[in-house]
Amino acid sequence: MGRAKKVVLAYSGGVDTSVCIPYLMHEWGVEEVITLAADLGQGDELDPIREKALKSGASESLVADVKDSFIHDYAFGAIQANALYENRYPLGTALARPLIAKILVEAAQKYGADAIAHGCTGKGNDQVRFDVSCAALNPNLKILAPAREWGMSREETIAYGEKFGIPAVVKKSSPYSIDKNLLGRSIEAGVLEDPAAEPPEEIYEMTKAIANTPNEPEYIEIGFNKGIPTTLNGTPKKPVELVEQLNQVVGNHGVGRIDMIENRLVGIKSREIYESPAMLVLIQAHRDLESLTLTADVTHYKRGVEETYSQIVYNGLWYSPLKAALDAFILKTQEQVSGTVRVKLFKGNATIVGRWSDNSLYSPDLATYGAEDQFDHKAAEGFIYVWGLPTRVWSQRLKS
Numbered sequence: 179m180g181r182a183k184k185v186v187l188a189y190s191g192g193v194d195t196s197v198c199i200p201y202l203m204h205e206w207g208v209e210e211v212i213t214l215a216a217d218l219g220q221g222d223e224l225d226p227i228r229e230k231a232l233k234s235g236a237s238e239s240l241v242a243d244v245k246d247s248f249i250h251d252y253a254f255g256a257i258q259a260n261a262l263y264e265n266r267y268p269l270g271t272a273l274a275r276p277l278i279a280k281i282l283v284e285a286a287q288k289y290g291a292d293a294i295a296h297g298c299t300g301k302g303n304d305q306v307r308f309d310v311s312c313a314a315l316n317p318n319l320k321i322l323a324p325a326r327e328w329g330m331s332r333e334e335t336i337a338y339g340e341k342f343g344i345p346a347v348v349k350k351s352s353p354y355s356i357d358k359n360l361l362g363r364s365i366e367a368g369v370l371e372d373p374a375a376e377p378p379e380e381i382y383e384m385t386k387a388i389a390n391t392p393n394e395p396e397y398i399e400i401g402f403n404k405g406i407p408t409t410l411n412g413t414p415k416k417p418v419e420l421v422e423q424l425n426q427v428v429g430n431h432g433v434g435r436i437d438m439i440e441n442r443l444v445g446i447k448s449r450e451i452y453e454s455p456a457m458l459v460l461i462q463a464h465r466d467l468e469s470l471t472l473t474a475d476v477t478h479y480k481r482g483v484e485e486t487y488s489q490i491v492y493n494g495l496w497y498s499p500l501k502a503a504l505d506a507f508i509l510k511t512q513e514q515v516s517g518t519v520r521v522k523l524f525k526g527n528a529t530i531v532g533r534w535s536d537n538s539l540y541s542p543d544l545a546t547y548g549a550e551d552q553f554d555h556k557a558a559e560g561f562i563y564v565w566g567l568p569t570r571v572w573s574q575r576l577k578s
């Protein structure tokens with residue numbers, strides 16, 4: 179008896195996921211492997227990937243274009259939540275995993291598979307995100323993760339694959355481990371493993387080096403409707419188009435790089451480099467628009483919710499009751515978050531230089547230092563008396 183009869187495998191076309199195919203069949207007794215590649219805008223050629231899966235022994239090779247859903251159903255919620263893990267990482271990789279898990283589970287149900295599989299190792303966050311998401315969506319499916327158990331080195335993996343006719347297309351083998359999609363690139367390994375070493379310029383693709391960015395600033399205007407970005411420079415944009423264009427424009431000014439030491443869920447600190455031009459600017463602009471349209475208490479309370487939201491998305495709990503409850507709160511707060519934010523891009527900086535909204539809570543009559551001032555200055559005195567009373571009592575007790 180094998181570990182499963184029919185398996186749907188998350189497939190990227192890389193060596194590890196390719197080797198999973200014969201490994202599942204020959205070592206774990208799986209009868210049939212169906213591969214599923216998700217098009218998340220990573221820019222890979224998907225036809226060769228289909229071919230490769232079939233050559234590696236898959237009975238069927240599926241490709242799903244999920245770009246629209248990725249932005250609409252996953253990234254937009256994260257923007258409304260101003261989601262930055264450890265205050266910095268806009269979760270490009272983390273947001274893709276629950277979507278991939280969803281289509282894996284759907285395919286498993288459609289093709290009558292009894293298990294899903296992925297090529298994650300045992301050290302990362304992605305295994306957690308896949309396993310927990312799949313369990314949430316269909317707890318009856320088995321989850322197989324060969325690379326978590328096979329204990330083969332990179333060289334051994336390639337050699338194993340070659341036995342089954344899997345070419346090691348490790349052309350001048352990139353020393354980096356890179357995950358890429360519409361929301362950005364996550365880059366690890368190689369020289370980056372030394373936290374003291376400056377990342378070499380060659381790792382970047384979406385963001386220009388400051389030396390090569392334009393010498394003139396560029397202004398862009400991002401329009402939001404209920405917390406969702408809908409226009410760029412006044413023109414309505416479809417979700418994918420908006421993110422693609424923003425990646426271009428923002429990356430061209432060298433904005434969007436992150437170099438951080440990150441705390442993985444499995445307890446390891448890792449050095450991560452991210453490029454995420456569109457997401458970083460969208461979150462920055464969105465948060466700014468909130469400062470104009472939300473009351474102080476909602477803004478402040480939401481910060482804590484955002485922190486929790488970022489952690490649970492990072493930690494693989496996209497499909498969880500807590501996530502659903504936070505979503506309900508966040509959605510409610512977004513009802514008034516419509517308007518436009520003006521951003522200046524220049525030499526690696528994105529600076530918010532203006533914002534306006536029909537729902538603005540900013541009151542010029544109250545804020546002004548000019549003659550139009552409507553604020554009742556005398557009322558401040560009584561307010562401060564009551565506000566400061568506990569402190570006054572405390573001090574008197576202490577000093578007496």
Ligand code: ARG
Nearest residue numbers: 271272303355356357364366
């Ligand atoms: N550390 C990031 C995360 O957990 C990115 C991991 C991406 N994987 C990679 N092969 N670079 O979301």
